[in-house]
Amino acid sequence: MPTESIVLRTTDDREQRIEWDESSPLHLTIETRVGELTIRSGVFRGGVSEGVEIIRMANSRMHVDILPTRGMSIWRMQAGGIRYQWQSPVVGPVHPNYVDVSEPSGLGWLSGFDELVARCGLESNGAPEHDASGRLVYPLHGHIANTPADAISVEFDEASGRAELVAETIEAKLFFKRLRMRTRVRIHADRDDVELLDDVTNELSTPASMQMLYHINLGSPVLGKDARLNVAVEEVAPRDDHAAEEIDRWERFDGPTSGYQERVYFAKPCADESGMAHAMIADAKGARGLSVRFKTSTLPWFVLWKNCAELDDGYVAGMEPSTNFPNPRSFEHERGRTVNLGPGETESFRVTLSPLTTAEAVQQADESIRKIREDQSIEVSTSQTPRPDWSVGVQ
Template identity: 90%
Template sequence: MPTESIVLRTIDDREQRIEWDESSPLHLTIETRAGELTIRKGVFRGGVSEGVEIVRMANSRMHVDILPTRGMAIWRMQANGVRYQWQSPVVGPVHPNYVDVGEPSGVGFLSGFDELVTRCGLESNGAPEHDANGQLLHPLHGHIANTPADALSVEFDEASGRAELVAETIEARLFVKRFRMRTRVRIHADRDDVELLDDVTNELSTPASMQLLYHINVGAPVLGKDARLNVAVEEVAPRNDHAAEEIDRWERFDGPTSGYVERVYFAKPCSDESGMGHAMLADAKGARGLSVRFRTSTLPWFVLWKNCAETGDGYVAGIEPSTNFPNPRGFEHERGRTVDLGPGETESFRVTLSPLTTPEEVQQADEAIRKIYEDQSIEVNTFNTPRADWSIEVENNAPESEGN
């Protein structure tokens, strides 16, 4: 007699694990003057995803999946049939209960890393840092990505066709810190942009300093052999000697390559007349891409993470506007690359993701970046070797593989 089986869930189909809650107050269909918007609230069931909340915001052409349980990360996005995500070896989303951020090596963050957009911060956002006795001071990429949102709501405006998922996330420790991050993820009924509006407040009665990096991770189908990054920058330098080997093609990508060792590049972005920096990743044919715009007054630095590994090993490009470079916090603080907040003071951060699904949209994004260079007569200053004031690896003369 043949063996029979009944499948409850599989590893590969993550969306199969979502249990949508039609009784949730966040289960909404909103008719606006600009078109229809829908919002759905659900939770993942089974395995390391058990209990992870998901909110899907959508218009007629696109949807974006947000994970309140994971620091309001954006898990995936889809627009006009093009998916924006990457294939991490980590099968997520992973509940923070299964991510030991503070484990002794300092790289526990990597056990839960598979989102399209991950916030790194808020006390620190870079490579792990240990004291002279080997005690972990600051883990890789900080705590906020594995901190669940405490407050969650939706705001919408029928006249403008705007909807926002609003959350508040607290990163705190007695005697050390209390940061409140108020996040708004905004979409519109008549366009495909996703806006991230984050306001971080120091809620202690004493001054504090913070860091924040937006780790925007793009894989296939946008990323592939001969994909390219176009970004408006004044200066660019390799993080280490390994990255320096390809500084002449730092913005170009190889296809998936087994055994590839990541390369990271640091840059000083320039902005358009509205104060926004521009970066775009496009495929080899210029047929589709992703545009990232960010306010440079509060995100004055830019990082490119190139990990052209085999697809299953994590083939991905990291587009990363930041308050600083992702060196250990102490190194950055000594060089003035932390954000100082007085008691009750707030800093605001703005990032916009725009899916580009036609050659015309890619061309328009290219043109916007070209205009920044022309209007300001900018010539890029490319450093062939790491800069001592930008990278701790010049001091240490040793590779660091998890500080991107």
Template identity: 50%
Template sequence: MVKTKTARSIDDRLKSVVWDDQSPLSVAIESPKGKIQTRHGRFVGGRADGVEIVRIDTGAVVVNVLPTRGMAIWSIESDSGRFGWHSPVDGPVHPSLVPIHDPSGLGWLEGFDELVVRCGLESNGAPEHDDSGKLVYPLHGRIANLPADGLQIEFDEVSGRLELIGDLRESRLFFTNLRLNSRIRVHAGSAAVQIFDDVTNERSTPATVQLLYHVNVGQPVLEDGSKLILPIEELAPKDKLSAGEIESFNEFGEPQVGYAERVYFAKLRSDAANLTSVMLQNADASQALALTYGTKTLPRFVLWKNTADPADGYVTGLEPATNFPNQRSFEASHHRVVEIQPEQTVCFRVTIDPLSDSESVAEMAERIRKLAGDQPPLIHPSPRPGWSPGA
């Protein structure tokens, strides 16, 4: 009789994690709101070897954070299913194996696997080459492939609040020295996940920054009949191909072999506190993923549609950003970079709400409808000059 013993699973990556229950990042806290627990470990084997993971269980959801991959949120799990997507990359992939500076500029895609990944900080958009063909800015920047340092957990037993804190540094002698301090905050008994990112310029001269939150949603929330609800002030397709689906830009179909990505750029309406929300809901509005974020520092929104065959990545991206993800020089020419003075800090806030019942989905939809107001949105049928190169 043939028998098999498996040391590493390729079907369930979490089975390849070696957990360290003695780590200071592995805690169990009792609060009046309920119990909250964390576990700290590392993946063993394959391209994930050495990637740190912190698993946070609030009692309502489980949040999987990858400090090694730029404090990315790999996935969120709830009783209704997994919030994230099934990438062909099948990560997580250790940053040392991601060829960010591949001559094509597209090496970033070899590590793209998470629910929430940051793009930036020097640039966050399309790859850009100089006149000689040399790569200047790689796709989506470096921050997603920089390991976090200074990891710590801070908690308040009275309120049930817990924060996982990490520092990311994007620096090069004579060029840049940017520090991103990230706090991922949760509360016992709550499904909401809050991201507090503070970017500081630690050089003695001014710096410019771009930041985009690439929030990627696949099945089961994304399906035939899913819909994106958002309070549009102005929206335009990125290119001619995307313009062909402008009438149904916020509607999603079944997986399609050979589907080419569509992208839409937008400015959204916000409330008096400069907060706005967007939500992707499934076909029967029983499950959704919503984002709430500050438009003062994240004034742009990008929708990325990639309803390809699951083998190629059936996913859509909801992307609050400082700018549109064009080449950096184009964005800079339209003043869509953030200037940070020496020792100045700019704060970015994003809340992720995984919604698992019809009532909470309806409540978020109503909030967004109120944000939208009664004034019709301005929707351009073709790429908008100043937003898309060549428009």
């Protein structure tokens, strides 16, 4: 007789592992003047995803999946039949219990990384840093992406068609820090934008400093051979000599390439009259893309991460608005690229994601970015080599 098998679960489609809770207070259908909104709450079952909370916010055309257990990261977004995500070698979402952020190398963060949007911070957001004895001081990208949210609620306005998922996540350590991040993830019934509104407060009676970076990661099907980044910048430089090899085409992407080594570029973005910078990655045909807008008053820097590796190895590009460049924290602090917060003081960050599902939407984003360039008569200063004030270890 042939061997029979009964499958409990697989690694092929993680969504099959979600146990949706119809009895949850967050199981809502909201009728508004401009359309319907739905909110669903669930939890992943099995493997390293066991216990990870997921909240899905949706209108009639799109949905976005938020992970409260992973610092309010955005796991995936889908609009117009296009899934905005990337294929990480890490099969997630991974519960923070399985991510040893503070392992000696400082690279433990990578064991849980597969989201569309992961916040990096709050105390530090860059490369690992060790002291003179080799002890880890700051791990890669900080702790917030592996810190579960505490308070969670939903607010909505039927008149405007707006719904917000509200959460509070606390990064704290006795004698050292207490930073509270109050997050609002906002969607609307009549448009596909996803707004991230984060307020970070120093809740100690003494001054503190912080960093924040939004690691916004896009893979196939939008990213592919000859995909392009469009962003208005005043200055751009490679992070290191390896990235410098492609500085003349830093905003263009190769197809999946075996053995590709990541390249990173640092830039100073320009903002429109409302103080918002605008970046977009579009596919080679200009038929679809992802737009990112961010407030430069508190996110004054932009990082492009290019990892054009094979699909199985993590084919992905990262658009990263940030308070600083992701170097070791002490390097950035010495150059004034940390955020100082007095007792009770708050810093606010604003980022908007817009899925672009048509050629017309891509053209409109291109026009918006072109207008920023023209209004400010920008002449881009491109450094052919790493800048010593921007990159660690450069003489």
